[in-house]
Amino acid sequence: MIPPSQNFEPQHYGLAPSHPEVEALLPRLATGEILDIGCGSGRHALLFNHHGFPVKAWDNDPNALQRLVQISEQAGCLGVSTELHDLNSHRFNGQYQAIIAVDTLMYLSPSAVGQVIADMQAATCKRGYNLIICAMHGDNSPAIDNLSFAFASGELSHYYRRWHIVHYHEQDTLWTPPNSQAMPIRMATLLAQKVSVKEL
Numbered sequence: 001m002i003p004p005s006q007n008f009e010p011q012h013y014g015l016a017p018s019h020p021e022v023e024a025l026l027p028r029l030a031t032g033e034i035l036d037i038g039c040g041s042g043r044h045a046l047l048f049n050h051h052g053f054p055v056k057a058w059d060n061d062p063n064a065l066q067r068l069v070q071i072s073e074q075a076g077c078l079g080v081s082t083e084l085h086d087l088n089s090h091r092f093n094g095q096y097q098a099i100i101a102v103d104t105l106m107y108l109s110p111s112a113v114g115q116v117i118a119d120m121q122a123a124t125c126k127r128g129y130n131l132i133i134c135a136m137h138g139d140n141s142p143a144i145d146n147l148s149f150a151f152a153s154g155e156l157s158h159y160y161r162r163w164h165i166v167h168y169h170e171q172d173t174l175w176t177p178p179n180s181q182a183m184p185i186r187m188a189t190l191l192a193q194k195v196s197v198k199e200l
Contacts, residue, residue: 013071015043019102021189025131026051032097032125037087037116038104042068042080049077053097058085088112094123099130103175106135106147113149117159124194129166131191132156136170138186146177151188160192167191 010017022044032053036045039057041064048055049072057080059065065082072080085092088109099120105113120130135150144150157168168190175185 010043010046013075015041015046015071018043018047019133021131021133021191022047022100022102025098025100025129025191028129029053029097032128033094035094035096035099035123037085037099037101037120038107039068039082040064042071044100044102045080046072046075046077049079050075052079054079055081056096057082058087058090060084060086087116091115092119092123095125096123097125097128099124099128100132102131102133104134105132106144106149108149110149114159121160121163121194126194128194129191130160130163130194133187133189135175136186136188138172144185156188156190160190162196163192164195165190165192 026048034045034048034053034055036048036055036057039045039059040061042057045055045057045068057065057068059082062084065084068080068082072078087104089112101116101120105116108116124130134156135144135147137144137150137152153170157165168188170186170188172184172186174182175187176182
């Protein structure tokens, strides 16, 4: 791992707090590179780099990536590399220790989601992790009316039926879209490790 940055304080740069699921993932990780797809302005990419992990951070918003570059330079988080990609069409591979997609898949075309998950799985090294947080269809989820995609109940966990699912849950919560107010939504959260049950 690269030496941890000592200067990164998210609130100082106007970033939202890291998602608790991302923070909980950190102690599970060994050495290796992290891929953050749909990284936005980098609250999670910078967190991983602050803890010494090299990070690739992808988004389709050049303004968000430019802000991430500026913050990383100011904070001394020198192990974050950014790339502009549209995940609706971008195929990828690699060997990452963890790949995270937090509030990302729900902005993609429904026809692209299965391929993105397949690429995430293929690009994860053995015993590495995938963390996905995404909107779901639900009786009390008006927010999904403005989203491109939402999972059905059990759909996300089914994609990972051959992996060790560390935890999976579906729950109603409040979600704050960019430049909007919080609204009720049902979310699926999955943390899975690339290891078969037989190997545990």
